[in-house]
Amino acid sequence: MSTHDQQGFLDFAIERGVLRFGEFTLKSGRISPYFFNAGLFNSGAALARLGRYYAQAIADSGVAFDMLFGPAYKGIPLVSATAVALAEHHGRDLPWCFNRKEAKDHGEGGSLVGAPLSGRVLVVDDVITAGTAIRESVDIIQAAGATLAGVAISLNREERGRGARSAIQEVEESLGVPVISIATLGDLVAHLAHDPAQTETLKRVEAYRAEYGI
């Protein structure tokens, strides 16, 4: 049973302009009536609060893991904020690391920064739509001889992946690990349904869900 506050998180994302409504072309080419831009949690207090939402969702999930990994670039502040919140609010001081996009050939070398990748690794990322980005993290973790324990994201868009199932289900089944999300498209629909001013947006989101949802 989840104890974290999905509706509070969505209010927070809308207030910060992170979650916007309009017309957006996704990485997959789909035209979406909403977009979640985690880069706009761009103040100290906003990032700290975001880290607490991630940490709570992770704690609620009960998933077992030994360390955290944030994929470059957007996963880097997310994983650091989550590591801080797990230590400060959940009594779990865990190692964490991130990758560089370009390998360095001098200085400390290597493409990983932070704690060495080992044991069961939880990936912290922003959004999964079609599941392309997450597969790169899996390659990095496996190349280091570590194991993927799961993936924690802000928003599960609950869209079909390459087949009939959702991209998240495909990731969960092909990789054999859970995907933890702070909020889902279902939570967003419930959120919009509570606000009479959002009737038109709700209609567009529901039409999009009918076309690309699961």
Ligand code: OMP
């Ligand atoms: P997939 O690789 O298709 O799973 O898409 C995930 C990536 O899409 C994210 O890491 C973002 O770069 C981007 N994205 C968002 O950030 N927010 C959204 O609401 C939708 C997308 C997207 O393009 O699908």
